[in-house]
Amino acid sequence: MTRILVTGGAGYIGSHTCVELLNAGYDVVVLDNLSNSSVEALQRVEALTAKKLTFIEGDIRDAACLDQVFASHLIDAVIHFAGLKAVGESQQIPLAYFENNVTGSLSLVQAMQRAGVYRLVFSSSATVYGEMNPSPYQETMPTGMPSNNYGYTKLVVEQMLEKAALADEKWSIALLRYFNPVGAHQSGQIGEDPQGIPNNLMPYLTQVAVGRRPLLSIFGNDYPTQDGTCERDFIHVVDLAKAHVLAIQNRLNNVGCRAWNIGTGNAISVQQIKDTFEQVNGVEIPFEYAPRRAGDLASFYADPSRAQQELGWHAELTLEDMLRDSWNWQKQNPKGYQS
Ligand code: NAD
Numbered sequence: 001m002t003r004i005l006v007t008g009g010a011g012y013i014g015s016h017t018c019v020e021l022l023n024a025g026y027d028v029v030v031l032d033n034l035s036n037s038s039v040e041a042l043q044r045v046e047a048l049t050a051k052k053l054t055f056i057e058g059d060i061r062d063a064a065c066l067d068q069v070f071a072s073h074l075i076d077a078v079i080h081f082a083g084l085k086a087v088g089e090s091q092q093i094p095l096a097y098f099e100n101n102v103t104g105s106l107s108l109v110q111a112m113q114r115a116g117v118y119r120l121v122f123s124s125s126a127t128v129y130g131e132m133n134p135s136p137y138q139e140t141m142p143t144g145m146p147s148n149n150y151g152y153t154k155l156v157v158e159q160m161l162e163k164a165a166l167a168d169e170k171w172s173i174a175l176l177r178y179f180n181p182v183g184a185h186q187s188g189q190i191g192e193d194p195q196g197i198p199n200n201l202m203p204y205l206t207q208v209a210v211g212r213r214p215l216l217s218i219f220g221n222d223y224p225t226q227d228g229t230c231e232r233d234f235i236h237v238v239d240l241a242k243a244h245v246l247a248i249q250n251r252l253n254n255v256g257c258r259a260w261n262i263g264t265g266n267a268i269s270v271q272q273i274k275d276t277f278e279q280v281n282g283v284e285i286p287f288e289y290a291p292r293r294a295g296d297l298a299s300f301y302a303d304p305s306r307a308q309q310e311l312g313w314h315a316e317l318t319l320e321d322m323l324r325d326s327w328n329w330q331k332q333n334p335k336g337y338q339s
Pocket residue numbers: 007008009010011012013014031032033034035036037038058059060061080081082083084085100104123124125126178179180181
């Protein structure tokens with residue numbers, strides 16, 4: 001059976017990907033230091049799939065730990081989610097971001113090389129396109145300069161992986177450039193569980209809906225968009241998780257380093273998200289218009305056609321599905337995995 005090491009597998013996107021991998025018949029080994037997640041998520045993954053996975057609590061920066069993982073489990077490929085992801089925090093503590101995301105990724109690929117495992121799927125981000133490219137973003141566009149340190153770490157790791165693959169043709173690497181992941185598993189058993197005050201729109205909105213926060217601030221309503229609020233390409237986390245299974249299948253049969261956009265191709269505004277959430281779920285969201293947030297781009301969205309052509313992937317779930325499932329998760333778990 002093909003065995004996949006999933007770093008950061010207890011996290012938001014990782015836990016949903018574990019479900020899809022187990023359902024597709026893969027063996028799953030998760031390595032996570034639990035710095036932003038809970039083992040409860042993995043217990044729920046096992047309950048949802050009625051399958052077992054192996055969990056190792058450990059850090060990707062720990063070379064001895066990685067060597068031990070590769071020595072004791074015959075790993076065929078790695079999906080690498082582990083890292084820090086808060087844009088604002090990355091401006092305050094940049095070195096922690098470089099250490100976790102860049103040094104951590106280097107440590108992982110070095111351990112893979114030592115173990116003779118050369119197939120890797122890396123969690124990248126649309127942020128690598130920077131401000132200079134017009135939407136829809138296409139993989140053939142040159143990458144730009146991300147507006148924050150978090151995004152910069154993703155760009156550095158992408159470039160490091162490209163160079164490694166150029167130098168040694170044994171590597172087979174997928175760079176998956178996610179747009180804006182939202183939603184949760186349809187069961188409401190697993191979902192996004194941010195610590196502290198959420199930075200991202202959807203967890204903030206659902207915490208307002210459940211009464212944990214008084215109102216949603218919409219950052220800016222004077223952008224050059226249809227309704228003046230920012231537009232993003234929101235993608236259901238289950239569709240995103242399925243893209244990883246297809247990327248693994250692709251990487252098991254190909255070499256080189258290849259980037260794929262994982263988005264729907266639709267630009268949806270912040271205002272539309274709030275209004276549609278209210279309609280779909282029958283919940284009112286108190287809100288205010290607030291000043292623009294530093295570093296936000298007015299609008300960006302994917303051209304997902306390369307993923308369709310080469311991976312056979314396209315987003316299947318609708319905006320309504322994303323908003324219903326986000327709410328279903330939050331409603332059932334008002335305090336996340338602690339409730
Ligand atoms: P998450 O924080 O829920 O998951 C990351 C997981 O990695 C957590 O379980 C955390 O405990 C673990 N981790 C962090 N540092 C580690 C380390 N040094 N060693 C071992 N484990 C470690 O985040 P997520 O939203 O699931 O994101 C997963 C990946 O996708 C990240 O690399 C993130 O940068 C990337 N990404 C996320 C988004 C998004 O909006 N959520 C967008 C683009 C890219």
